Amino acid sequence: MPTVCFCADDFAMNTQIDQAIFQLIERGSLQATSCMTQSPLWTNEALKLKQYAATIDIGLHLNLTHVFDAQTFSYPLAQLMLRAWSHQLDKTLIRKSIQQQWDHFVEVLGQQPHFVDGHQHIHQFPVIREILIDFLKEQRFKGWIRSLSHTVNIAPYQFKSQLLQMLGAKRLTRLCQEANFAQNKQFAGIYDFSITHYPNLCQQWFSHAEHQLLIMCHPSIGIPDTPDSIYSARIQEYNYLTSEQFFHDCTNNNIKLGRIGGYNV
Known part of the structure; x- marks a missing residue:
């Protein structure tokens, strides 16, 4: 029976996302969530999330591209990629940002993250991945x-x-192996965030599931107060993950929902 972990990214980005995540945790649809600790919402929302630390994996969603305020150290994604691949990133500033985001997590939740990933997958970029490891x-x-x-x-x-x-996954895996850091075995959740039939996508991912398939998702309950280019896709995902069809699809595909951190990875 394949084990699948649904991880909601972007916790603390806005209140609509957070409300969706809390509801989906309560329904048993989510087994993990990844947190943006630079958000001004982080402290209050994290205190609500803390009660779930024993039942889901709570991770650090390392951010170097999303701007929360004038103090956020970030680059536009294309610029970050160019600087990473040309090795023009300031290692001291990258290290400082990682430290600050980590400290914000630990200070509020009182524990290390169960896992680490990156907003827009920046954790696997050159320079950043070496500093992170x-x-x-x-x-x-x-x-x-x-x-x-x-x-x-x-x-x-x-x-x-x-x-x-190709944006660094294989190299990151080698670094993790050398450092004895665990990783999920499979990954899914990639599409273009257009208005599509999300349940069909999930069913296709289920059909290819093996042990420890991590499916990233981005649910939200509604239109946010701040700009969000993928909010329509977020609502679509939320509607499916709150539906009875979701659990029927899991059963019909012989899927067991579970934490990545709940197994010997």
């Missing part, structure tokens, strides 16, 4: 790190899946 070794990190090394490629999104793999 060294930082986690210093922290004696015992959790897992998101891997895109083995993505489930579903038509018509094969190119996007392969592109995201």
Whole structure:
């Protein structure tokens, strides 16, 4: 029976996302969520999330591209990619940002993250991944790190899946192996966030599921107060994950929902 973990990204980005995540945790639809600790909402929302720390994996959604306020250290994604691949990133500033985001997490939740990943997958970019792995070794990190090394490629999104793999997934996996950091075995959830039939996508991902398939998702209950280019897709995902069809689809595909951190990874 394949084990599938649904992880909601972007916790604390806005209240509509957080409300969706809390509801889906209560329904048993989510087994993990990944947190943006630079958000002004973080402290209050994290105190509500803390009660679920024993039942789901709560991770750090490392951010270097989303701007919360004038103090946020970030780059536009294209610029960050260019600087990463040309090795023009300031290592000291990257290390400082990782430390600050980590400290915000630990200060409020009173524990290390169960896992670490990256907003827009920046945790696997050159320079950033090496600094992150060294930082986690210093922290004696015992959790897992998101891997895109083995993505489930579903038509018509094969190119996007392969592109995201090429943006450093294999190298990050080698670094994790050398440092004895665990990772998920499979990864899914990649599509173009257009108005599509999300339940069909999930059913296709289920059909390819093996042990420890991590499916990223981005649910929200409604239109946010701040700009969000994918809010329509977020609502679509939320509607499916709150439906009875979701659980029927899991049963029909012999899927067991479970935490990545709940197993010997």
